Amino acid sequence: MRDDVMKMFDDLENSVAKDAESFKAETLEKLTKKQSDSEKHVADVTKSLETIDNVHQNRTPSQQFILEQRMKRKVDELSSNVDKECQRLETLAVSFDFDETLRLPPLPISYYVPGQLTFKCSLSEDVKPIAPVDPIVKLTNITSIDLKQTEDDVKVPFYSGLDFLPDGRLVAVDNNNKKCLIYNEKLEKIGSYQLSYAPRSVVAVSEEEVAITSGANYKIDFLRVSKFNEITLNRTCKVKSQYDSICQKDERSFIVGTMHDTRHVRIVSLSGEEKDVSINFPNMKYPSDTSACTYIRNSDKVILTDRYEHTVYIYDIKSNTRVVVKDDQIKEPKGVTLGPSIYILVCSKGTNSIVQISETGRVLFSYKLDIEFPYRVCVSKNKSQSLLSQIAWSVGESCSYYKLHYKFNDILNSL
Incomplete structure (x- = not known):
């Protein structure tokens, strides 16, 4: 045995x-x-x-x-x-x-x-996934212009919305003079279209189409912008809410920021169908010019600025939770957009700067501007982990056009 x-x-x-x-x-x-x-x-x-x-x-x-x-x-x-x-x-x-x-x-x-x-x-549950390094952006001034009143203008121009077309042209909407305009990389005006209302914001939908919100006019206009910079009205979608900021959610719909509505952000399809997002927003309303939004498609998150609370909210739609971002570098946040590596860029009106925030809500960097009161910011379409992109922002009476750079060593060190 x-x-x-x-x-x-x-x-x-x-x-x-x-x-x-x-x-x-x-x-x-x-x-x-x-x-x-x-x-x-x-x-x-x-x-x-x-x-x-x-x-x-x-x-x-x-x-x-x-x-x-x-x-x-x-x-x-x-x-x-x-x-x-x-x-x-x-x-x-x-x-x-x-x-x-x-x-x-x-x-x-x-x-x-x-x-x-x-x-x-x-993949061990006890071991957290490797988090990507948040690259700090470096901005290099390319050109800027003063938006002076011309013979065609009733008032001094005020650009309430900006976005880049896929080919790099900049599209802007002039709220004061009811116009949609196209600029080249040198910020030379190469196209213009007269609107019948004061536009609020604009987003590039495709190679040759943009969508414009109109606030109290309860509609979204779709304009065709040809390669020869001819602008024509394609169609109009009637909506039931007043919309200000707008960005693309996917190929078929937008994320739009509301005005005077307790549903701070809604979804609007290309055909004009409206529906709510599954977020429990605070029971309050944002008047005109007090909030803006954007959307992170990869993680299904909505970014919302609150001007007078000096706050940026990051809402997770899947979990119905939010991250509250408050910082001394963020005062009266206005426009907001996404950078190439899924970081957030916010116009901080009170500090005259562009603030960079990570997707998790960490304030990474604040870029001091040589102009006052930044209002809207946009980034060119080559967003996905691009080394080089373009950025533009508008203020009351001027518009600036910058190149946006990664510190490439940050990417190298993160590998």
Whole structure:
């Protein structure tokens, strides 16, 4: 009996050692491949940095532009690959289950082996996912203009809404003079359309279409903007609420900020169908010019500014929860938009600055402007992890056009 018991444990030891060695080899192979992939990503980034420096110093503006477009695609691809690798990270749990009942021969060994080695690979609940590094933006002034009253204007222009078309042209709505205007990268006016009402905000819907809110006129106009900068009215959707700020939710609908309504944000389809979002908003109403909103599609979150509470709210639609962002750098927040890496840009009227906030509500940076009272801000359409984007904002009597840069080392260090 002693010999049988000793043999039983010897067999068990050999079986466990064999399984463990096999598992070790398989796991090591996977980790080695992951390490190799990560090193390749870092090598690609390092090579791209060298190429950028070389082209920036020695090449023509045309070659620099071509490289810029290629780098945008490479950064998108790199970001996607890194995200996939992070999602596949796993932790290993090894356990040995011992059966306290000892069974002896002549039963088969599978009956009397008193334990079993088990392996489990999963994303551990105790280990938080790797959070991406929030890149701090760097702004470089490109150009700005003073919006002076012309012969065609009844009043001094006031741009209450801005957005970029996919090709980089800037579309603006002049609330004071009831106009929709198009600008090129040099902020030269290249198109204009006379409206019959004072517009509130504007969003680019597609390559050649924009949508404009009209507040108390209870409608949303869809205008066609041709590649030759001709603007015509496509159609009008009647709505039942007064809408101010507007942004795209997806290809079929918008997120719009209301005025004088306890439903602070609503959803409006391209056909004009309206519905509420599943958020329990405070029982209060925002008068005109006291709030603006935007939307984070990836996480289904709504961003809402409250001018006189000096607050930015981040609402999570899925969980019906919110994050309240208050900071000395945020005073009378006005316009709000998303930056390329899903961070939030807010116009802080009281501090004359553009404030950068993370998706989780952390205030990252405040960029002091050389103009007063920023009102609206927008970012160009190449948002998804782009290295270089464009940003514009308007104030009472001027409009500025900037380039928005990542500190690329922040991206490199986060890999």
